[in-house]
Amino acid sequence: MRIGIVAPSSRFDRTTADRVQAVAAACHPRLELVFHPQCFLSWRHFAGTDEERGQALVDYANDPGLDAIWFARGGYGACRIAEDAIGRLGPNARDKAYLGYSDSGYLLAGLQRAGCAEIAHGPMPQDVTRDGGEAAVRRALAWLVERSPSALEPGLDPERPNAAFNLTVLSQLLGTSLEPDLSGHVLIVEEVSEQLYRIDRSLFHLTGNRLSAGLAGLRLGRCRDVPPNDPDFGADEEEIARFWCARAGINWLGRADIGHDADNKVVPFGRR
Amino acid sequence: MRIGIVAPSSRFDRTTADRVQAVAAACHPRLELVFHPQCFLSWRHFAGTDEERGQALVDYANDPGLDAIWFARGGYGACRIAEDAIGRLGPNARDKAYLGYSDSGYLLAGLQRAGCAEIAHGPMPQDVTRDGGEAAVRRALAWLVERSPSALEPGLDPERPNAAFNLTVLSQLLGTSLEPDLSGHVLIVEEVSEQLYRIDRSLFHLTGNRLSAGLAGLRLGRCRDVPPNDPDFGADEEEIARFWCARAGINWLGRADIGHDADNKVVPFGRR
Numbered sequence: 001m002r003i004g005i006v007a008p009s010s011r012f013d014r015t016t017a018d019r020v021q022a023v024a025a026a027c028h029p030r031l032e033l034v035f036h037p038q039c040f041l042s043w044r045h046f047a048g049t050d051e052e053r054g055q056a057l058v059d060y061a062n063d064p065g066l067d068a069i070w071f072a073r074g075g076y077g078a079c080r081i082a083e084d085a086i087g088r089l090g091p092n093a094r095d096k097a098y099l100g101y102s103d104s105g106y107l108l109a110g111l112q113r114a115g116c117a118e119i120a121h122g123p124m125p126q127d128v129t130r131d132g133g134e135a136a137v138r139r140a141l142a143w144l145v146e147r148s149p150s151a152l153e154p155g156l157d158p159e160r161p162n163a164a165f166n167l168t169v170l171s172q173l174l175g176t177s178l179e180p181d182l183s184g185h186v187l188i189v190e191e192v193s194e195q196l197y198r199i200d201r202s203l204f205h206l207t208g209n210r211l212s213a214g215l216a217g218l219r220l221g222r223c224r225d226v227p228p229n230d231p232d233f234g235a236d237e238e239e240i241a242r243f244w245c246a247r248a249g250i251n252w253l254g255r256a257d258i259g260h261d262a263d264n265k266v267v268p269f270g271r272r
Numbered sequence: 273m274r275i276g277i278v279a280p281s282s283r284f285d286r287t288t289a290d291r292v293q294a295v296a297a298a299c300h301p302r303l304e305l306v307f308h309p310q311c312f313l314s315w316r317h318f319a320g321t322d323e324e325r326g327q328a329l330v331d332y333a334n335d336p337g338l339d340a341i342w343f344a345r346g347g348y349g350a351c352r353i354a355e356d357a358i359g360r361l362g363p364n365a366r367d368k369a370y371l372g373y374s375d376s377g378y379l380l381a382g383l384q385r386a387g388c389a390e391i392a393h394g395p396m397p398q399d400v401t402r403d404g405g406e407a408a409v410r411r412a413l414a415w416l417v418e419r420s421p422s423a424l425e426p427g428l429d430p431e432r433p434n435a436a437f438n439l440t441v442l443s444q445l446l447g448t449s450l451e452p453d454l455s456g457h458v459l460i461v462e463e464v465s466e467q468l469y470r471i472d473r474s475l476f477h478l479t480g481n482r483l484s485a486g487l488a489g490l491r492l493g494r495c496r497d498v499p500p501n502d503p504d505f506g507a508d509e510e511e512i513a514r515f516w517c518a519r520a521g522i523n524w525l526g527r528a529d530i531g532h533d534a535d536n537k538v539v540p541f542g543r544r
Contacts, residue, residue, distance in 0.1 A: 011503065044506030045469060076469040079476045172473055175447045176480035197317060197348040201444055204351045208448035231283065234316030 002032045003068045003144055004060035005125060007039040007047035008082075009103040010075020012126065014040055017072075020125040023137045028145050036060055039072050046077045054081035057107075061085075061093035068118075068144050073126030074102025074166075083177050086110045099144055100124050102192075102260065105169035110178040112163070112269055121164035121188075121258065122151070122266035132262035143266045153257050153265035156272060157186045160216045164188040164258055164267035171202040174209045183214030186253060188267055190221030192260035196233035199223060200240050207248035217251030222259030274304045275340045275416055276332035277397060279311040279319035280354075281375040282347020284398065286312055289344075292397040295409045300417050308332055311344050318349045326353035329379075333357075333365035340390075340416050345398030346374025346438075355449050358382045371416055372396050374464075374532065377441035382450040384435070384541055393436035393460075393530065394423070394538035404534035415538045425529050425537035428544060429458045432488045436460040436530055436539035443474040446481045455486030458525060460539055462493030464532035468505035471495060472512050479520035489523035494531030 005017075017035050024033050038056035041048030048056070061069055071078075086107070097118040098111055108119050120143060123136035130136065142148035156162050163182055167189040173179055189206070191199055206212055223237040235243070238255070245252040257265045277289075289307050296305050310328035313320030320328070333341055343350075358379070369390035370383055380391050394415060395408035402408065414420035428434050435454055439461040445451055461478070463471055478484055495509040507515070510527065517524040529537045 045501065045503055076473065079473060083480075172443065172477045173480075174477075175482065176477065178480075201348065201351060205444045205446075205448065208355075208445075208450075210447065229317065231317055 001030070001145055002034055002066050003070050004063065004066040005033060005035045005039060005070045005072050006053070006056045006060050007072035008053050008057055008107060009047065009077040010045060010073060011042050011047050012039045012072045016126060016129055019128045020137055023128060023134050024141055027138055028141055031141070031145055034066065047072070050080045053077065054085040057081065057085045058088045061096060062090045064092045066096065068097040068099065070140070070144065071098070071100030071104040071107065071124055073124050074104055076103055078103045078106040079173065079178070082106045082110045086114050089114065097144060099140055101164070101264065102166050103169060105165045106173055106178055108269070109165070109170070109173055109180040112180040113178065117270065119269040120266050121269070123264050127262060127264070130262045136262045136264060139266065143268070151266045153188070153267045155219070155254070155256060156267065157216070158272050161185045161270045162188065162267055163269045164190070164221070167191045167199065167202045167206065168194060171205045174205065174211060179211060182211055184216050186217050186219060187215050188219045188221055188256040188258060190259045191223040191237070193225045193227065194223070195227050196229045196235070196237065196240065199237055200233070203240060203244040207244040207250060212248055212250055215250055217253040218245055219253045219256040221256045222261065224260045273302070273417055274306055274338050275342050276335065276338040277305060277307045277311060277342045277344050278325070278328040278332050279344035280325050280329055280379060281319065281349040282317060282345060283314050283319050284311045284344045288398060288401055291400045292409055295400060295406050296413055299410055300413055303413070303417055306338065319344070322352045325349065326357040329353065329357045330360045333368060334362045336364045338368065340369040340371065342412070342416065343370070343372030343376040343379065343396055345396050346376055348375055350375045350378040351445065351450070354378045354382045358386050361386065369416060371412060373436070373536065374438050375441060377437045378445055378450055380541070381437070381442070381445055381452040384452040385450065389542065390540070392538050392540040395536050399534060399536070402534045408534045408536060411538065415540070423538045425460070425539045427491070427526070427528060428539065429488070430544050433457045433542045434460065434539055435541045436462070436493070439463045439471065439474045439478065440466060443477045446477065446483060451483060454483055456488050458489050458491060459487050460491040460493055460528040460530060462531045463495040463509070465497045465499065466495070467499050468501045468507070468509065468512065471509055472505070475512060475516040479516040479522060484520055484522055487522055489525040490517055491525045491528040493528045494533065496532045
């Protein structure tokens, strides 16, 4: 099995790639992880220019010799390449699995909209740098290589399609050509480094959009590294999510085991 | 002339109100500024509960004895009350002028959509606390009382309708019931306290939405207090705005004299 790795967002580095290769070699000796040379480019904020990042995704996604595409890391930049790159994907791209989260959500969304069937929200190579991050990488590989049930978020609805996104990323693609079709889905959102008033504001935006009208329900992953609110917001993220679900008539389905951390579980899109 | 002041967002205080009264008394002796008692309430992050803030807006907007509504300050919270309050406005509300910016943009947008004709983006009472803020208050009053041309943003297009918003606020209301109709408009956006990658991301969102397809063009106000980007973003806010305009086929019409500062000029919505 061969998994191709591209970096559609921020800069990535070889040391991190080597650590991921070591984890993969230890648990899946016959697996080949292929880091696209683009992963190690640097242009401004990004892992190469928009053209370089987009072309790397197109090359690997269309390569019949690769079984899956793994996004190297988040940060920022996937929204700049997603529409154009996805528009250039051929039939070989439709049969692959795709895994990532955070800023990669722009691609997960656009790939879902483009009809790719095997998309999942879950750990990325960069997670190896977190405390306990090797476990996150092993979990990602367990899904990519074996579709191991142990890698999955434990509360996934077996009867309905699921999907997961970073809340800000999902909010910031609503109405664009990348907006996914989540009708009938249980949607899970997670957040990082956003103040509570911003979480409240993003949930106003999300629950006020037509995408939310078709949801089977909403679950909330972890909100990590929330900066202080001045003045105190007076409600935590769960109270905020319950408030907006109640206002919009969306089923509140509780918490979920995903987030910007090493415990981030895999959420395959669609029906199990 | 009587102007009613309500606080749809964050907490406001009496000391600031007194300073604004003093400025108003000095330049418009016959003007009556009426601060709604709600301005001085406090609930969590906000100037009173959602119900209190919404009811104050409804009361004053529907009051035939008031000529204009001035939003006391920004912060956060107008999105939580806008749809419900605007839905309860009667004919007296349609004849009034409304002035504010920043978080008040949720109300400017919803009021435009509801057919109110005299809406403007410009200074608020809270601006009196800025360096040089008394000039901002005088400018706001010059528009509210006399529609003084000297208060206006100097580059407004005389032939086409204009509108102005905080970029994040506009991004975060796209697709909701508050989304304004900006077809044929010159849109001006400004920003504060957002990193350049976030400005880039918001402009992806805005220029990728159907609202942008109908714009006559885009102008960029000031982006204030931009926190550092790590790594360096490699482009300033004007290069970013030009990039997204070019990508989306929107006419780039240059900079504009608005922003989160005392120099913020007035942008009346619609045609002059």
